[in-house]
Amino acid sequence: MYDFAYQKPASVADAVKLLAGDAEAKLLAGGQTFIPVLKQRLNKPSAVIDLAGLKLSGISVSANSVTIGAMTTHATVARSAEVKKAIPGLAMLASWIGDNQVRHRGTIGGSLANNDPSACYPAAVLALGAVIKTNKRAIKADDFFQGMFTTALEPDEIITAVEFPLPVEKSAYEKFRQPASRYAMVGVFVAKGPAGVRVAVTGAGQNGVFRVPEMEAALAKSWSPDAIAGVKVSPEGLNSDIHGSAAYRAHLITVMAKRAVAAA
């Protein structure tokens, strides 16, 4: 690993100042993707700004929303009785990310800012119509994800929290894991809530998370696995690699979506 200056600011404002003042600086959340990237020398930041001192961790629930601080770990979300009650699919999703050790360090904000095309959280955030809050503004999930490892975040913008609107009537996530890495080869989050009926797919698309309007329309009429059994997703734009072809992934999307609908 190349060396870097380590900084641990105590406020969001200080973190933004450090970030804005150095184009080569990078933010560190849980580090479960970023530290491996540094170890492989795929990135050479001048400074690493650790967000652990900003007090951005924690879950709060109101009548209209569940708000999860950006530095909240996957383990905390997975074990939260409040999340399990309000949005069971979200707790389920968090409990399947990586392994115990990754879940103890990895954070929701880090996952979203990275927008790995195989990450789980983008599917929940898009399907539930969540809002990503930053030091500058609130960004709708529909506007946030902009392709593989690309988001609407500006260079000096830091995610502070993610707000999921309530009430969520139905939510579930099903993931077909790549057998070695355990990342989602196809992950489907289905939801019925304030954003309507939504089906969001991760792991399959070349440009990251996307919705399946045909399934959403069918489920809005009738929430049942049978309602979407006949929906054929086009393999166009899907990933094709040694783990599976685009056609295989397209087929898996319908299979996973049916399972998720049955589980919700």
Next chain:
Amino acid sequence: MPTISLKVNGKAVSAEVEGRTLLVELLREKLGLTGTHIGCDTSQCGACVVHVNGDSVKSCTMLALQADGAEVTTIEGLAAADGTLHPMQAMFREHHALQCGYCTPGMVMSAIDIVQKHPEGLSEEQIREELEGNLCRCTGYHNIVKAIAAAFPLMHQKHAA
């Protein structure tokens, strides 16, 4: 170089580290605690698992600086001063839950965390799922799972007492 202070196995320590120093490097190279192993160095194998503030983490995927002020427990911190093994260590021995032993420190640290986080009970299937982050190249999983199941009542009995 920045200096960090933390507690390792109950003892206060401080050390000078670089930004890029990993927690596992601090433990092994600066503090001489070589019981924590480096297996894959790519966050997959779990040989380097230690506890940080009560949670199992991969010490190859955490900067030493991130552990400033933390309480860290390694495999060396488990047995009592008189050499009495932690119940998990004792059950690993009893059930022959190791062959080459390379993955064992990480397995034991993960196993303790799993048992502590599930006071309500653990099925064999759950134990296997929860061990997701630890690999044993000798494929000795069967006895590892047996050892964890056997340690469960011992650890929770101890907590209750």
